[in-house]
Amino acid sequence: MTPIAPMAPLTELRRRRSAKWRTYPDEVLPLFVAEMDVRLAPAISEVLHRAIDVSDTGYVAPDTELPAAFARFAARRWSWDVDVEQVSLAPDVSVAMVETLRVLLEDKGRGARGTDATIALSPPVYPPFYGWICEVGARTVEVPLRENGDAGEGPRLDLPALEAAFRAGVDVYLLCNPHNPVGTVHTHDELAAVAQLAVRYGVSVVSDEIHAPLVLPGAVFVPFLNVNAEARRCGVALESASKGWNLAGLKAAMIVTGDPRVQEIHGRFPAELAWRTGHLGVLASTAAFTDGEEWLDDVIGVLDVNRHLVSDLLAEHLPEVRYRPPEASYLAWLDFRHLPGVARLSGSGQLARDILGSCGVALSSGDDFGPQGAGHLRLNFGTSPEVLREAMQRLATYTPTAPMLGEVG
Numbered sequence: 127m128t129p130i131a132p133m134a135p136l137t138e139l140r141r142r143r144s145a146k147w148r149t150y151p152d153e154v155l156p157l158f159v160a161e162m163d164v165r166l167a168p169a170i171s172e173v174l175h176r177a178i179d180v181s182d183t184g185y186v187a188p189d190t191e192l193p194a195a196f197a198r199f200a201a202r203r204w205s206w207d208v209d210v211e212q213v214s215l216a217p218d219v220s221v222a223m224v225e226t227l228r229v230l231l232e233d234k235g236r237g238a239r240g241t242d243a244t245i246a247l248s249p250p251v252y253p254p255f256y257g258w259i260c261e262v263g264a265r266t267v268e269v270p271l272r273e274n275g276d277a278g279e280g281p282r283l284d285l286p287a288l289e290a291a292f293r294a295g296v297d298v299y300l301l302c303n304p305h306n307p308v309g310t311v312h313t314h315d316e317l318a319a320v321a322q323l324a325v326r327y328g329v330s331v332v333s334d335e336i337h338a339p340l341v342l343p344g345a346v347f348v349p350f351l352n353v354n355a356e357a358r359r360c361g362v363a364l365e366s367a368s369k370g371w372n373l374a375g376l377k378a379a380m381i382v383t384g385d386p387r388v389q390e391i392h393g394r395f396p397a398e399l400a401w402r403t404g405h406l407g408v409l410a411s412t413a414a415f416t417d418g419e420e421w422l423d424d425v426i427g428v429l430d431v432n433r434h435l436v437s438d439l440l441a442e443h444l445p446e447v448r449y450r451p452p453e454a455s456y457l458a459w460l461d462f463r464h465l466p467g468v469a470r471l472s473g474s475g476q477l478a479r480d481i482l483g484s485c486g487v488a489l490s491s492g493d494d495f496g497p498q499g500a501g502h503l504r505l506n507f508g509t510s511p512e513v514l515r516e517a518m519q520r521l522a523t524y525t526p527t528a529p530m531l532g533e534v535g
C-alpha cells in the first residue's frame with residue numbers, strides 16, 4: 127500500500143527555509159533538530175491553504191476549537207477525558223513550560239523569579255529543560271535516568287533517586303513523557319509512583335507530552351493526568367500537535383490541568399499568553415487532532431520501519447555504536463563511546479563538530495543533554511530511507527582525531 131504521508135525527497139527539502147534546512151550548507155545532511163521530512167497531512171494543508179486564500183493571517187480568536195479537538199483526540203487515542211475548561215493556549219511548549227513554572231513557583235512562595243526554588247529533571251534530557259529552569263531563576267537538581275534497567279531494557283526513571291531528591295527538597299519535577307532523547311515511554315506504574323512521591327513531598331510535576339502522538343507500536347502512552355487523582359492533584363501537562371504533525375513553526379500548544387484545585391492557574395497566566403499563540407498554528411493543530419489521525423498512523427508506520435532500519439544500518443556500517451530503538455518518536459540516541467578514540471571527546475560538543483566537519487552529517491551533540499550525554503549523538507530518523515542510508519555511509523568514514531584536552535603539549 128502506498129503510504130499517504132511519504133517523506134519528501136531531498137530536492138524538495140532543500141527548498142524549505144526552516145532551521146533544519148537553513149542552518150548548514152546544502153552538502154550537509156541535517157539530522158539534528160526535531161523536524162520531520164514529511165509532507166503536511168492533507169487536512170492540515172487544506173486548512174492552511176483556505177486561510178491563505180482569504181489572507182486570514184491575523185490574531186488567534188478568543189474562543190477556538192482547539193481544546194475540544196484535542197479533548198476528542200485524547201479520548202479516542204488515550205481514553206483520557208480532558209476538561210476543556212482546564213486548557214490554556216500557549217505559543218509553544220517552551221513558553222507553556224516557563225509560564226507554568228512561574229505560576230507554580232509563586233504558589234510555593236518562591237516569587238516570580240523563583241529565587242531559592244529547586245527544579246528537578248532526569249538527564250539525559252532535551253537541553254532546553256536546563257534553560258527553562260535558568261529562565262525562572264531556579265536551581266537545577268539532576269536525577270538521571272537509570273541506565274539499562276532490569277532485563278536489559280532502556281533507561282528508565284530512577285524512582286528511589288527521585289524519592290531521595292524530593293525528600294531533600296524539590297519544588298517542581300520536569301517529566302519528559304515520552305522521554306527525549308532516549309525514547310522511553312513511562313509506564314502507568316512508574317507514573318503512579320512519581321505522582322505518589324510528588325504528593326507526599328509537595329512537589330509539582332510538569333509533564334511535557336509533546337512527543338505523545340508519536341508513540342510507536344509496542345508501547346502505550348499514558349497521559350500523566352490520566353494516571354489517577356494524585357497525578358491530577360500535583361500535575362500540569364503540556365500538549366501540542368507540533369511534533370506529531372510537524373507544525374513547530376506555526377506556534378500552538380496547550381497547558382492542561384485535571385483537578386479543580388489546580389485549575390486556578392489558568393486564571394493567572396498573562397492574558398497575552400493566548401494572544402501570542404499562532405492563529406495558523408491553532409487552525410492547523412485543530413485540523414490535526416480532528417482529521418489527521420490516519421496520516422499520523424501512517425507516519426508512525428514509517429517511523430517504526432525507520433527505527434529498525436537505523437539498527438540494521440549501524441550493524442552494517444558502525445557496529446561499535448550502541449543503539450536501542452526508541453519506544454516513541456523519531457530520535458535515535460547513539461552511544462559512540464565504544465568507537466576507538468571517542469572516550470576522549472567528551473563534554474564539549476567536539477564529537478558532533480568532528481562528525482559535521484569530516485562526514486557532512488549534522489547530529490545533535492549528546493553533551494547538551496546533560497553529563498550522561500557524553501560520547502552520544504542524537505540522530506533524527508524522521509526522514510527517508512535514502513537519506514538515512516547516505517548518512518550512515520558518511521558516518522562509517524569517521525575516525526576520531528581530536529586530542530583530549532591537555533593531552534598534547
Ligand SMILES: Cc1ncc(COP(=O)(O)O)c(C=O)c1O
Binds near residue numbers: 221374
Ligand atoms: C521534549 C520536548 N519538549 C519541547 C520541545 C519544544 O517544543 P516547542 O517547539 O513547542 O517549544 C521539544 C522539541 O523538540 C521537545 O522535544
